[in-house]
Amino acid sequence: MAVRLLLVAVLHLASTAALAQPAGRAPRRQPAIPDGVKIVADLEYVAGGHQRQKLDLYLPEKSTGPLPVILWVHGGGWRAGDKAASPAAFLAAKGFVVASMNYRLSQHAVFPAQIHDCKAAVRWLRANAAKYGLDAPRIGAWGSSAGGHLVSLLATTNGLKELEGDEGNLDQPSDVQAVVDWFGPTDLLTVGAKDTRSNLLGGDAQSIPEKARRASPMTYVSAKACPTLIMHGDADKTVPISQSETFAKALKAAGADATLVVVPGAGHGVGQFKSPEQLQPVEQFFVKHLQHHEPNTPATEVPR
DSSP states (O other), X not given: OHHHHHHHHHHHHHHHHHHHSOTTOOOOXXXXXXXXXXXXXXXXXXXXXXXXXXXXXXXXXXXXXXXXXXXXXXXXXXXXXXXXSOTTXXXXXXXXXXXXXXXXXXXXXXXXXXXXXXXXXXXXXXXXXXXXXXXXXXEEEEEETHHHHHHHHHHHOTXXXXXXXXXXOTTSOOOXXXXXXXXXXXXXXXXXXXXXXXXXXXXXXXXSHHHHHHTOGGGGOSTTSOOEEEEEETTOSSSOHHHHHHHHHHHHHHXXXXXXXXXXXXXXXXXXXXXXXXXXXXXXXXXXXXXXXXXTOXXXXXXX
């Protein structure tokens, strides 16, 4: 009897813990926060919006005036992933503010909801720049896989009203000034992972080619695209490296600033891109395109 009661108690505790987690979502990982950096979590970038329309800010405890911002957009096939434990967090100790965002997944809404959310997050950052010590004219974006796709859309659709959406701080621009795309698909008519694309688009890409084109960064390539650093492994079996090669070539041909870095032997996934050798060019790129220095600016405390 005692053993049975103990088993019942254990099962009750396990079921209670499971209920505490949102359905279909893994337990939240604790983000790695660099020394001298604090996190302000779960800020709504659309007031009263979807539960996924939130972001975390990684803020230096002290800063020398407004700092440029890097928006991290996670991967996960547009149907999974979370803003926690952002690999971009280390840049908050390098003279940037890092914003790590969630967005509506394909089971919540199909495209263009995801890019609408990214643009709403950028507008929120500008609207709240004074409060958090952000340099509103200098916002970059960095994403991997599905997040790479979304930041590439940000890079190529600056000023394009049809993908702006209608939620949150519409008086602010959603333009970004620099983008790092890690192995994101750029042409949804030709990339693999058919089922994942279908989830995003709400149907098979070949059956709805116009929507697939509308969701593809390649569609919007022009000289207006912001500077873009593209990194892709040559052993990627999920998103072929040809997606990035074609995208980089098209950007350059249009007169945009684009750089492709091939990572030898790397497959698909952030884990293979976290070495200092892969993170250094990302930091250098954002320093080049976003940072500026104003000497003799006193250090200021950022809001807690």
